[in-house]
Amino acid sequence: MSAFIDFLGGLSLLAGSAFLLFGGLGLVRMPDIFNRIQAGTKTTTLGTLLTLLGAAMLHPEWSLKLLLIGVFLIFTNPLSSQVTACTAHYRGIKKSSLTKVDRLADDESESMEKSVSKNPDSEHKDKEEAEL
Amino acid sequence: MVDLLIILAAILAGGAFLFALWRFLLGPTRLDRVVAFDVLTIVSITFIVFAALIEKRGIYLDVALVYALLSFLGVIAIARYLGDRF
Structure with missing residues (x-):
């Protein structure tokens, strides 16, 4: 054994x-x-x-x-x-041409889009705060 | 029989060491060398375990223990030095 x-x-x-x-x-x-x-x-x-x-x-x-x-x-x-x-x-x-998936780049582009779409709101808030 | 298997396994790990050394010597970017260095340290831990098995001395495993704890710090230090963003 x-x-x-x-x-x-x-x-x-x-x-x-x-x-x-x-x-x-x-x-x-x-x-x-x-x-x-x-x-x-x-x-x-x-x-x-x-x-x-x-x-x-x-x-x-x-x-x-x-x-x-x-x-x-x-x-x-x-x-x-x-x-x-x-x-x-x-x-x-x-990356080489054989590498297809890049999740980090996808996440970064998504967060960039979100920040662009959120930007007017934040500027608006900033203006409101400045007026106050 | 078991001694023969240990020596055969050590020869295979030596082949892995040579491959990693090849990538370390001719890696096109510096990060390729960092990755090859990472593999070299892990294969070195295996070599220390093989040395302990061949010599039949368990005290050699303490060296492997400390090396497994500390060897990744070099890789992380070099990688963070090369990246500006951190």
Whole structure:
């Protein structure tokens, strides 16, 4: 039974490293920085979590530290990728022609329209306040 | 058997490290290098876990713990420095 769990742990290590390898391959092959962020963050998160799971199967006495490492990775990895993607968007780095969806640009155009439509009201209020 | 699997997995992670290093060296923009650096740090955490597994010393995991806590700060600092809007 113990040997079987060890074998499962080794397979989990191998699967995690394969995910890391595919993440690196996507980092090289993707046409665009946004796609590179996607490929480089999601796959490496899953790959590292699978590797930690495999290490916890091989050495059950380490599982608390491995769980802590996994929790820190889950907290910090999306944060860094989100900040990088935001910076890339605001610096105006061009998307490739294969990238279709940009929700942040859609939201910005919507909020611009709303602010334009709200502008007369606010000016009116300002005038009222000035008259008062 | 398990040792062979660990070494094979370490070789695959080394391939991921080389791919990320390639993108780091020839990324067209600076943010591409930042993304590649992010991937490099995460793969380094995996390497530290592999070192702990091969040497069978659990104390190495403390290094991975501190590195997982602090490595993303460099990425966030560089990304916020490059973006003027924040």
